[in-house]
Amino acid sequence: AQTVTQSQPEMSVQEAETVTLSCTYDTSESNYYLFWYKQPPSRQMILVIRQEAYKQQNATENRFSVNFQKAAKSFSLKISDSQLGDTAMYFCAFLATVNNAGNMLTFGGGTRLMVKP
Amino acid sequence: NAGVTQTPKFRILKIGQSMTLQCTQDMNHNYMYWYRQDPGMGLKLIYYSVGAGITDKGEVPNGYNVSRSTTEDFPLRLELAAPSQTSVYFCASRRASSYEQYFGPGTRLTVT
Numbered sequence: 001a002q003t004v005t006q007s008q009p010e011m012s013v014q015e016a017e018t019v020t021l022s023c024t025y026d027t028s029e030s031n032y033y034l035f036w037y038k039q040p041p042s043r044q045m046i047l048v049i050r051q052e053a054y055k056q057q058n059a060t061e062n063r064f065s066v067n068f069q070k071a072a073k074s075f076s077l078k079i080s081d082s083q084l085g086d087t088a089m090y091f092c093a094f095l096a097t098v099n100n101a102g103n104m105l106t107f108g109g110g111t112r113l114m115v116k117p
Numbered sequence: 118n119a120g121v122t123q124t125p126k127f128r129i130l131k132i133g134q135s136m137t138l139q140c141t142q143d144m145n146h147n148y149m150y151w152y153r154q155d156p157g158m159g160l161k162l163i164y165y166s167v168g169a170g171i172t173d174k175g176e177v178p179n180g181y182n183v184s185r186s187t188t189e190d191f192p193l194r195l196e197l198a199a200p201s202q203t204s205v206y207f208c209a210s211r212r213a214s215s216y217e218q219y220f221g222p223g224t225r226l227t228v229t
Contacts, residue, residue: 004159033216045160045207045220091159095216102148102167103216104175107159 002027002094004108012114013082020067021077021111023092031097034068034075035105040088048090051075082115089113119143121221123208129227130198138193138224140208147213149191151175151183153204154223160207166191198228 003026013019025034036048051059051068058066063083067076079086092108124139142149147168152160162175166185180202182194191210195202205225209218 043205043223043225045209045223047217050217093159097216102150102162102165102173102175103211104150104162104165105160105218107161109159110157 002029002096002106004092004094004106006090006092006108006111008111009109010112010114012116013079015082015084015115015117017082018078018080019082019113021079021090021092021113023075023077023108025073025075025092025094027073027094027096029096029098029100033095033097034066035093035095036064036066036075036077037091037093037107038086038088039091039110040085045091049077079113084115084117087113087115121208121210121219123206123221123224125224126222127225129229130195132198132200132228134198135194135196136198136226138195138206138208138226140191140193140221141189142191142208142210142219143189144210144212144219145188146210146219147188148211148218149185150209150218151181151191151193152207152209153177153202154207155204163193163206195226200228202226203228 034051038046063080093105121142150165151163164183166172208221211218
């Protein structure tokens with residue numbers, strides 16, 4: 001079984017600054033994906049970024065990038081030039097591609113991010 | 118293209134009542150999922166389906182049932198509602214060739 005841990009229940013950042021959200025995971029699988037999802041007050045789950053474990057290069061999507069440390073089982077999310085619309089809950093999620101019937105996602109407990117003007 | 122839709126958006130049930138949460142996707146995705154999100158927590162998988170006629174249990178299936186008679190629809194049935202089922206319920210889907218799941222807007226259910 002996999003576990004995903006987000007050790008920062010809440011964080012805040014000033015608008016236009018950079019913030020990093022932490023995520024660690026525990027697994028014995030070698031083939032997997034990692035995701036960051038954003039959940040704004042509207043409740044909608046929005047995929048922010050994903051990383052395939054076999055890729056060494058860190059994924060980037062505009063202002064969002066990850067620091068994937070496979071040996072340390074760490075997957076942090078960096079948000080650059082923070083905007084008020086980034087205020088949301090952020091969930092780290094793990095998906096094993098083998099030995100995972102249905103390919104279920106395992107979620108961390110979330111980090112609530114507030115961007116201050 | 119509406120994506121994944123869920124009805125209702127909100128519902129209050131009395132203990133012991135039953136209801137069905139509806140989920141429909143128009144992307145012709147084979148895989149569909151039901152998750153629940155308790156306050157301040159991440160999502161946990163209730164049931165999933167890999168195609169019409171095929172369903173299986175997730176992490177927290179007790180108190181729920183599902184069916185998948187068509188590719189588009191994946192309803193979740195609550196029998197004998199209990200306060201422990203107070204939660205937000207999300208439906209998701211994905212195509213077989215990608216691991217990215219697309220989520221519906223959620224249903225907030227309160228059981229009192």
